[in-house]
Amino acid sequence: MTTFEGGPTIAIRARYEEVVSDRWPVFVRPQPGELLSSWVHRLGLANGIAPRPFGRVLGFSAGMWSPSLDMSFQSDAVNILSAYTGIPLPQLFTMSLKGSPLKRLLLPLRDDGRRRSSAWLQFCPQCLAEDAQPYFRRQWRLSTRISCPHHRCGLRDRCPSCRSRIAAFNQVELVPQHFCVTCGFDLRQASRVFVSPSVRSLDQCIHDICRLEAITGTVPTNSLIRRLLAIPDICSQHTAASLVSLSTSARIRCFARLAMRPNDWLIEDDDAVVALWRRSILSVDGHASLIGLLADALERKRLRLRPEKRQHPTTELSSLLTAYLRMMENPRRRSVKRN
Numbered sequence: 001m002t003t004f005e006g007g008p009t010i011a012i013r014a015r016y017e018e019v020v021s022d023r024w025p026v027f028v029r030p031q032p033g034e035l036l037s038s039w040v041h042r043l044g045l046a047n048g049i050a051p052r053p054f055g056r057v058l059g060f061s062a063g064m065w066s067p068s069l070d071m072s073f074q075s076d077a078v079n080i081l082s083a084y085t086g087i088p089l090p091q092l093f094t095m096s097l098k099g100s101p102l103k104r105l106l107l108p109l110r111d112d113g114r115r116r117s118s119a120w121l122q123f124c125p126q127c128l129a130e131d132a133q134p135y136f137r138r139q140w141r142l143s144t145r146i147s148c149p150h151h152r153c154g155l156r157d158r159c160p161s162c163r164s165r166i167a168a169f170n171q172v173e174l175v176p177q178h179f180c181v182t183c184g185f186d187l188r189q190a191s192r193v194f195v196s197p198s199v200r201s202l203d204q205c206i207h208d209i210c211r212l213e214a215i216t217g218t219v220p221t222n223s224l225i226r227r228l229l230a231i232p233d234i235c236s237q238h239t240a241a242s243l244v245s246l247s248t249s250a251r252i253r254c255f256a257r258l259a260m261r262p263n264d265w266l267i268e269d270d271d272a273v274v275a276l277w278r279r280s281i282l283s284v285d286g287h288a289s290l291i292g293l294l295a296d297a298l299e300r301k302r303l304r305l306r307p308e309k310r311q312h313p314t315t316e317l318s319s320l321l322t323a324y325l326r327m328m329e330n331p332r333r334r335s336v337k338r339n
Contacts, residue, residue: 105143154249209277
């Protein structure tokens with residue numbers, strides 16, 4: 001033990017690695033809807049390791065290692081994460097995008113620096129500003145998501161200062177992930193992107209349709225994904241491009257054109273139940289809170305039961321649609337609070 005005059009007492013204790021060998025010293029709790037890579041960045045920072053070297057701890061080489069983890073859910077890396085944080089693998093899996101029915105709608109992992117093309121991740125500056133610990137949401141990876149329903153503004157996919165994509169995985173300093181790796185700009189300070197109410201409504205309707213059809217298992221059996229990818233052609237904007245290849249600003253312009261025309265392109269489907277379901281959502285401009293409750297209940301049931309043999313999706317969707325329409329037919333019931 002050593003004592004310095006007027007200073008602290010320094011004592012030699014057990015080796016550090018022996019003290020924390022079973023867990024990393026700082027635990028970071030995942031936030032609702034957080035993307036796995038976002039949580040991994042925050043975890044590394046909290047334990048004093050910048051994202052790029054933290055990737056090596058998990059067995060990754062240079063490159064877009066954390067976005068790749070979202071998609072591949074690499075067993076060696078997630079086993080390390082689970083072992084040293086205590087978070088079970090099923091919870092980590094739900095934070096990833098592995099096996100998502102909407103995989104084709106995800107923004108691609110681009111590392112080519114092209115500023116006019118899509119970037120892999122979007123963000124809402126105001127969401128980041130309100131977060132106690134800024135984090136990125138899973139839904140910001142979707143090309144069909146172009147606005148923030150909470151703040152009623154458009155999303156961004158690049159640093160407004162230097163126009164670089166979000167590349168927290170490439171950070172070598174102990175800097176939070178909401179600072180641009182290239183120029184250091186605080187993404188929370190980005191200006192607000194205006195999006196009209198009609199565009200926000202269409203955005204929310206499409207998001208609700210995608211979410212519920214993904215959960216009920218009807219996505220692989222209908223043409224929803226193909227139609228959404230063809231939005232640039234449907235609205236006669238960037239006709240040769242796929243939706244996932246466009247920047248956020250270009251996709252916002254596409255949605256603005258779509259909002260001025262009938263929604264027949266989205267409602268038409270071979271399955272009458274699916275078509276009716278979509279029409280009911282579009283007719284009320286989406287019902288995020290109600291649909292969110294229904295979707296969350298279905299998701300919890302799916303994760304809890306995990307049946308080996310999937311039931312025919314139309315039956316489940318039909319029951320859900322019936323419950324939804326009954327609630328829509330009686331608006332007073334939705335507003336009554338339980339005592």
